[in-house]
Amino acid sequence: MKTRIAGLAFAASIFAMPAMAADTANIWVRADGSNFMPRIVDAFNKAHENQIKLDIIPNAEIIPKYGAAAAGGTAPDALSLDLIYTPAFSAAGQLEDITDWAKSLPYFASLSPAHVKTGTYKGRIYGLPFSADSSVLIWNKKLFKQAGLDPEKGPANWAEIEADAEKVNALGGDIKGFYFSGNCGGCNIFTFTPLIWASGGDILAEDGAKATLDSPQLRGAIDLYRSMVKKDLVPAGAQTDTGSNFFAAFAAGNIGISPSGAFAIGALNTQYPDVDYGVTFLPGKDGGWSSFAGGDNFVVTKGTTKLAVVKEFLDFAYSLEGQTILAKYGSLPVRGDIAKEALKDLDPRYQIAAEAMAKGRTPYSVVFNDLINSANGPWTQMVNEVFFGDDVDGAIANAQETMQSIIDQAPQK
Amino acid sequence: MTTIAATSAPARPRKLVGAGRRQWIGLLYVAPAVALVVVFFIIPLGMTAWMSLHNWPLMGEHSYIGLDNYWAILHDTRFWNALRFTGLYTVVVTIAIFAVAFPLALFIERPRRLTGFYRTSFFMPAVIGFASASLLWSWLLNVDSGLFSPAAFDLGLTGKKFNLLATFQPAFWSIIAMVVWKVAGFTMIILMTGLQSIPTDLQEAAMIDGAGPFARFRAITLPLMRRTLALALILSVAGSILAFDQFYIILRGGPRNQTLTAVYWIFNQSFVSFKLGYGAALSMILLAILVALSTFQLWLLRKPEGVD
CATH class of the missing domain: 3.40.190.10 (Periplasmic binding protein-like II)
Incomplete structure (x- = not known):
């Protein structure tokens, strides 16, 4: 067992290379997001001075890998995490409390309620919606x-x-x-x-x-x-x-x-x-x-030094441009107030799914x-x-x- | 390592001059092997033991809890069930492997036409990894797109496609068949070397004394193969007790969790429930069981040879 953990930590350390410049944040996503995540990261990197370095991890391995990396101090700065795991990760004390920042967002009230609910642990917010299904x-x-x-x-x-x-x-x-x-x-x-x-x-x-x-x-x-x-x-x-x-x-x-x-x-x-x-x-x-209402919550590793970059990236993902990119490549929009606009040029069948998302439920x-x-x-x-x-x-x-x-x-x- | 230590040891009492230096050189020679064992076995083992004394979640802080994990194991009925299933699997699969490997070994032991071909074909599955073999068989066993069920259906043997993996008995025996297919060739080679090391004059002498083939097998072949049998048996038992891949990949521990092995349970506790400390404690228990079993087998199969 121990060798397996060591192996994982080693693999994780390869993925989480030390940042070249002070303004590059490392982000992980599970393989389910391999369609839309690289697109939105590319769009962000082109338009911003700060950069995001993305690693795509197999679905089944992202949890143990992140745990091992966190234990070894090589965890990514942020993670797009299957939302149902947010309570467990928050309870483990692994995530940064982003309550104040989240509540300062002007569109906070129109973020997917299912995501925000699972992202909240004991009244504090540790995760915000990123992708939706x-x-x-x-x-x-x-x-x-x-x-x-x-x-x-x-x-x-x-x-x-x-x-x-x-x-x-x-x-x-x-x-x-x-x-x-x-x-x-x-x-x-x-x-x-x-x-x-x-x-x-x-x-x-x-x-x-x-x-x-x-x-x-x-x-x-x-x-x-x-x-x-x-x-x-x-x-x-x-x-x-x-x-x-x-x-x-x-x-x-x-x-x-x-x-x-x-x-x-x-x-x-x-x-x-x-x-x-x-x-x-x-x-x-x-x-x-x-x-x-499923999908991923965006969570930040406790103690990361790249908080500013991570916030900048999430801000971009929540913009109309970001939401449109996500929708085009397979995720539903997570901002209710601009969902219709982000989906307007896409397959009309998405509208049903978006409506289902808005009123969907998620066990906690x-x-x-x-x-x-x-x-x-x-x-x-x-x-x-x-x-x-x-x-x-x-x-x-x-x-x-x-x-x-x-x-x-x-x-x- | 023990052989190196044994050969360098007798030099000491005979020649005292330079003994110290000689010892250092000896140490130097074994250093790489020692380093490998320390880094890849002793240290991980020590860490596992250390972790087993903690409440050690995959994420977050760990805390020392003494022997609590071990007490918890006493009440962990699902672990003991898994262990019982592992025992059943080990007994069945070991008998099945030997039942297939021994006749194969007898068949290919002496050179005859096409022996090389047979040896290679029987041995071939052994070079496939367990994970890849499991993936292959999980397709072969698939009820809709596989080989066995659709073939049986198309040949009219079954009225409708029979899902081999849906109930315990067919699923269990499918796994046994897959493991025998994969491992028997390897056991066959081990047994073959044992057979070939028996001097032919012994067999001939017995034949002259009027012993039939069965008597020769029982009185000469089997006793003289004791060491080889011990090796094959220990490899098979240890491998079976640590079984995981095939049950994880083909059955996911199903149907209805009836094929959860001990290692599978350790994996679940560590990486599904995120309880690394508890998983470490389970690993230590399994290690103790394995060491005890192997020691017992060695004792069982070696003692009479000392008498000889």
Whole structure:
């Protein structure tokens, strides 16, 4: 174990080269941002004397790598961090308190509320919104047409999801009605919990202090998925998909409906221009909708000497020019007041995702990784068991108990 | 290292003149090896032990907590479950590897037509890394786009595509098959060198005495291969107890966390839950178990040879 840590620290020290001039700040981003981040950094570097040096780190490695680098004193000056980790990082005392600066921004009130909420720890602000991604439902218009459905109308409640999926599935062959990654905690918190939220339920309460899995809304959403699995509307591979097929399954063009994210709009348009798809909200049982407001928070390493450069860069990212660059290359705007303007020349389907983002929700927890994202955590285990297993009640009860005990054992600082 | 120390030691009592200098030269000779061991083993080991006595998060301040991590392990049922699964896996996979490697070794031991070809093909998978082999098999085992399930379906063996990785038994045996495919060739080579070191006249003498092939195998081949078997066994057991890659890459510890190994649990505690101190304590426990097991195996397989 120790050698692994040493190795990481060594790798990190290569990335975080000492700055050449006093006015170069080093920033890390996870690979999800590899499309828009280099563009905005380039634009900033061209227009400013102060410079940003960007490093792109694989998604799964950015957390341990940052931790090791911070321990070794070679952490970057700032980091674009998956927003759900902000509470944990803040709790660890690793981040700079930027409350005063944040509140001095004239547009502070119109910054994405989901980001600001996760960026706030014990009343102080440690993270500000940088990039945004919301969960939505996408459907394949071509398959809808073939199945005799209205290709311009996506499903608006659970019964319609199942009925439409069934019709598409009836086309037969390799074509399936519905797809979800059945063994992926992160994918399902992103796309499955909005179904629960939109119906009035939740899985965590009181700022993440209580797990509330035992609800009729969760049970109802589970029954929807189980019924589709039972009717064979879902490819067999879904049961063991740990997320690698989350986007690819729909992109191949054989899936009628799939819950996905705003990122899919950019990815489909650029990589799969042949797929004709529609975007709608993730609905509740009898209508209504909700969304998971995801993306990255911008956080500053505690004690960095480049605070001025970092602030200058974030200011630029929040300008109309910055927000437009982000939107063009795959992130939703994070400033509500200029979102419409930043998106006006882009694919109109972004508007749905932007609206979903504005009213989206984000669970708050300092142990999010343990509870939800970990491939071996209670949430991942539960979704797999309840969608495909025999003992739904037992699986829910077990997950409820495990999640609560993880929450209770979390360091109280 | 022990051999170097052993050869330089007897020189001392016989010749006292220049003994000091000789010792220094001896030290100089072993210095690079010592330095490597110290830098890459002793220091990391010491740091792991030191970390295991702390509440050491991945980020933020660490604090000394004495043996609390070790007490916590006592109540960590998921670690003991992982250890139990690791034990099961080790026993099954070791038997499976030997069951395949021994016949292969007997088959390729003596030169015959195409022996070189067989040896190379059997050994080939051993040169692939565990991670790459796991990636290859995770594709082969994929139910939608892989090889086995679609092939069985297309041949009409199964009514619909069977997801091998969805339930415990098929998933577990798929991993066993993959590991045997990957490791048996290596064990085969070790066993082959053991077989070849047995003098043929012994076998011939036994044959003249009227011993059948099975009796010769039991009374001559096996006892004379004790050391080789010990080596192969220890390598296989130690490797299996430290298993991680295949379960991480192919199964993610699933289905439903039933294939979490001990190392996988240590990885999770350290890099998913960010509890490095606790992960270090788990590593120390695993190290102790491994040392104990290896010592036991050495004792088990070496003692009768001392009697010989």
